[in-house]
Amino acid sequence: MSYDFAAMLQTIKDKQWSLADIDWDAPGAETMTDELRAKMRPFMADLVWIEHVGARGFASLATKAPTPEIQEIYRYFHAEEQKHANAELALMKRWGMLDEDGTMPEPNINVKLAIKVLDDFGDTLPLSGLATLIPLLECALDGALVKFLLEEISDPVCHQVFRHINSDESRHITVDFQVLELIGASAPHTLLIETIGNLKPQVIIGLIVVFVPLINKMRDNIVAMGLPEQKLYNAVKRFVTVGGRGKHTKRIPAYHVLKSQAAMVIDRSHPYHRYLADPMVKVTSLVPARLLGKPQSWTEEITHEPVAS
Amino acid sequence: MTLGEFQGELIRGTAWLGHDFTGQRVAVIAPGREAAQIVPEVAATALSVKVFQEEPDWVLPLPVPGPRAVGVAMARVFLRWQVKDPWVRRLLTPDRFGSRRLAPGLGYFATLRRPNCKLITWPVYAFAAAGVRTAEGVEHRADCVVLGPSSVFARTATPEGHPA
Incomplete structure (x- = not known):
């Protein structure tokens, strides 16, 4: 029996929450010590940007959704990822991690490259590539980064915010894999066309120049901060297990490519790091940001204010 | 869907025509063809306007006779000419699903460029006492809400103290 996307859309609408539902001045901010603040600030800044860029990914997915219901779901997911970025920025403000005027921290060069690629090619990427990449990132976010954050921070407001975020993410992951099932059930010639589309130079270059160093830099940063590698392993295992449970997902070549790449990312002794990822981190760190031009105005949409006049 | 506890002024149908919005922060909730x-x-009279576009439609300066393809081509050129920001242009461009109708709206894009006017495409999911809540987690304060005749809320909203 096929999955009921209309029922899921209704659940998503029913489960909406707002930053205004949270008491941002509630006690607990004092649990953020100076030492923890200094340690967590770059992590939080990366997390906010990953959610913000992820939101843009859903905007691209919405343009190629196979049905109107899925398009509407992606429209909500786009907004929800933006909400997560907004809520995480509000947490940064609560913890004194932003400067006085509350401006968003500057993204690192790898995030800037990801923004550039999404602005230039995001809407032309084939559905199967983007639809496979997003659940992998969400499994990693949900399964490793957020769990790590909640273990490090005891502020009850942070835990309240992430109960909402995790509830949203569980629906994102469910839909992501159901869409993969739908794509995987397509006729062989459709899958072949999709796969050829995934081999376009902008996709391959985007993967190597943007995705590989972006993920590796974050991976090494968070492992250096104390995230056990086992958590990353579990997150990727979840991607493989949930994908493997489906009847048709296995038919998508992009799923197998990203599955193998994820396995290499978590294994630091794999030659992938020595010969590809580490050199790409070095090379991209030399790219002058001004070469990338001005990002599109969606990057300015983020706000930590629960209420706008 | 319900208008909940919204305490501000609510305008439905075509009651916005000729209405004086002086000093008000107005939220317009409508599909693109009506927002135009x-x-x-x-x-023209409001202090500020937030346009909560429920779905995009092709907007033309004037009605164009002839085949639909001609109208769509003209609407594309009009949009490209009037809206320089590529992200805002993307938000105003109809996609695969939805009505994708052609609608006249000579001053629409010029109005959206004003500093006191903002286009918002996040889905509206609820009304609060002092404004509308959208799915990106923000409550947008408004003194007055104008509902387009074919807005999702105009069709299904229960009045709760707001006579139709």
């Missing part, structure tokens, strides 16, 4: 008519009129 409502927004220039509202912005």
Whole structure:
């Protein structure tokens, strides 16, 4: 029996929450010590940007959704990822991690490259590539980064915010894999066309120049901060297990490519790091940001204010 | 869907025509084809306008006779000419699903460019006492809400103290 996307859309609408539902001045901010603040600030800044860029990914997915219901779901997911970025920025403000005027921290060069690629090619990427990449990132976010954050921070407001975020993410992951099932059930010639589309130079270059160093830099940063590698392993295992449970997902070549790449990312002794990822981190760190031009105005949409006049 | 506890002024149907919005922060909730008519009129007197576009439609300066393809081509050129920001242009461009109708709206894009006018495409999911809540987690304060005749809320909203 096929999955009921209309029922899921209704659940998503029913489960909406707002930053205004949270008491941002509630006690607990004092649990953020100076030492923890200094340690967590770059992590939080990366997390906010990953959610913000992820939101843009859903905007691209919405343009190629196979049905109107899925398009509407992606429209909500786009907004929800933006909400997560907004809520995480509000947490940064609560913890004194932003400067006085509350401006968003500057993204690192790898995030800037990801923004550039999404602005230039995001809407032309084939559905199967983007639809496979997003659940992998969400499994990693949900399964490793957020769990790590909640273990490090005891502020009850942070835990309240992430109960909402995790509830949203569980629906994102469910839909992501159901869409993969739908794509995987397509006729062989459709899958072949999709796969050829995934081999376009902008996709391959985007993967190597943007995705590989972006993920590796974050991976090494968070492992250096104390995230056990086992958590990353579990997150990727979840991607493989949930994908493997489906009847048709296995038919998508992009799923197998990203599955193998994820396995290499978590294994630091794999030659992938020595010969590809580490050199790409070095090379991209030399790219002058001004070469990338001005990002599109969606990057300015983020706000930590629960209420706008 | 319900208008909940919204305490501000609510305008339905075509009551926005000729209405004086002086000093008000107005939220217009409508699909693009209706927003194109409502927004220039509202912005003429309002303090500020937020346009909650429920779905995009092709907007033309004037009705174009002939095949639909000609109208769509003209609407594309009009949009490209009037809206320089590529992200805002993307938000105003109809996609695969939805009505994708052609609607006249000569002053719509020029009004959206004003500093006191903002286009918002996040889905509206609820009304609060002092404004509308959208799915990106923000409550947008408004003194007055104008509902387009074919807005999701105009069709299904229960009045709760707001006579139709």
